[in-house]
Amino acid sequence: MLVLTRKKGQSIKIGDNIEISIMDVEEDKVSIGIVAPRNIEIVRTELLDVKNENITAANAQKDGLDKLRKFFTDL
Amino acid sequence: MLIETSNFGPIEYDENEVIYFQNEILGFEGLKKYIFVGKEGSEPFMWLQSVENPGLAFVIINGTDVISWYRPQIPLSEMKRLGIDDPAWVQIYNIVVIPDNIEEISCNLKAPIVVNRSKNTASQIVLDDNDFEIRHYLKEDLKNYSIEKDYYKDCEGFIRLVYRFVNELKPVEFNELKKRYLAPSAISFFIIDMINGFCRIGPLSSPRVYNLEKPIFTLTKRLVSEGVKDIAFLNDSHHEKSMEFKEFPPHAMAGTQESAIVDSLKGFSQNTKIFTKNSLNAFTNPDFNIYVQELIKKGTKCFIIAGNCTDLCIYQTAMTLKMFLNSSDTPVDIIIPANCVDTFDSEEHKADLINPLFLYHLHTNGIEIVKEIK
CATH class of the missing domain: 1.20.5 (Single alpha-helices involved in coiled-coils or other helix-helix interfaces)
Structure with a gap:
């Protein structure tokens, strides 16, 4: 498994169309923002x-x- | 209404038995209407039968009944969605998987089906709690459940007897007591723990005990007006290092409001004795011990006891008194008016069982339990 360390506000890209952002970190909870094409089920x-x-x-x-x-x- | 199920054949049901799912069972979206089906000899299992798809049914179990530690917290947002305003109407079920190897029977604790019986709405709710497994193996729980069920069945008749005993208690007239014991001076009265810390404030205060204030006020007033003079308050009074705080949260510290007699009864305390205790049992205070012996010497023929809690301080004090009387073959009666004693209620301490059970137990040990003293 690929493991990346990211900070709040940073993001990663998967291919050309998918972007995952770290919106917020609070104790053991992480809020994640996802931008992806409609046909991808999340x-x-x-x-x-x-x-x-x-x-x-x-x-x-x-x-x-x-x-x-x-x-x-x-x- | 009739539904031709593939599992159970035709089932007759009523429209108001139908449970409407708000969040449908995951993987079965679009199917909103289900009914519960019970089959004799298969408790604690039940079936959730789809009304819209006769071939679809789930085996379910009430996990909170069968698994002693399973106490899921339903998020407030979900409670709202189901229109739950009274938690008493909530029922929680868990979907069961019955594999070919039945030894591996499991249920889903992570995503219970939460039913609001008052509105017949339901949702499958995926809980955030990581301790709850999707596949929780049930064999050990079912073994314990079946043993407990046997115990319970065995005790049912006895429990009914206890409730009947309490329901059939008779009141006694004070005049009758006067005749029995010849003079009001032969009657002594103990009021146990009617302090703020159990009635009104602090971690151990309870509404049931608060509700004792009125009947005890009425009884005390009556006894005083009839000429009963030997009245004593027996009050919890603890200090920071009280050993009892290992069993109960810190309460009724000496000198605080919690350890003070409730306002409604305070008026009586001026011409009466007050004994403090650092345990459940008033006899652990040597002064009280001496006081009781003096009362008996002086001619007390009957002790009336009121206050709280039936299973704790009342039980301890009444039983110890009774044992003293028994061991010295002293023919003095102990009377407890049931309307003037009670205990606190919680999930782990069901007052509606414990209170009657202890009243019955006191009765079997020769303490006279009456409905009230009129």
Whole structure:
């Protein structure tokens, strides 16, 4: 992983079209400004993780009731 | 309304059971309407069934019930969006993943589903807290939950008995006590910890204890007017290094407003004794010890005790008194009017359980609990 150190107000560029700026730093929080083309989806990583977990959950629950009942008798 | 689900077959539901999602479940945008489905024998699990997609359901669990340490803080902005004005209506659920290897059953603590039951609105909220995992393994929690559930079930009948005991308490007329003990001078009265530090100000003050001021004022006035003379206030009075501060936050320091008797009862304190204590138990003050023995010698046949807290100072003082009486085979009664004792309420100290339980416990130890003294 490439690691760069930046100060408040500084920025980095990714390719020609994406610019990421450090807007503010406060204790352990960093505010980031992003300029990018519309077709690039930007999402907080944990949102993506949550979304994937939700999809896993929806797919995995098919015989849930039977599995759960058996699980409790086995506990 | 009827929905033909792929999981449970046809389900009949009412329009007012439908929960409307404000922030939809991530990955399932556009689906806003869900209903809860419970299945016998699968507690603590429930299903969140999509109304708009009969093939979609999530297994959910109330994480705050099952995981003892899980206490998510919902950001204020989200509370507003859900129209939550009373936190009592908030329910928190966590989506469960049931994998092929059921041992690895997990739930999502990071992104709970927060439901406002008063408006039937809900959101999946992604919390900022990094301690909450998206995949929290549930096996150990479920094991404990199932043990606790067994204990709880086992105790249910007893808890009902305790509540019934308290609900069926009878008042007693003062005249009846006068007849029983022959003279008002045979009755002594202790008022425990009716000080500002428990009623009005400071870290241990509580509204329930504040509400004791009126009934205790009424009772004291009555007893005084009937000629009861031996009245004593037993008050917390601590110093900076009080050992008790390891268990309770610093309170009722000697000489401060917190350790002073509340204004409403102050008037009675002029012709009465005041004993201080640096612990829950008034008998740890040797002067009080001597005072009680003198009262008994003088002919006290009944001690009435009022104040707070039922499970702490009241319990300690009443039980110690009772043990003294028992060990010396002294036939003197102890009466506690239930309307004149109470305890504080908090998440870790549920007054609605602790207060009745301790009243019942005092009763089983031979202390007479009455509804009130009329």
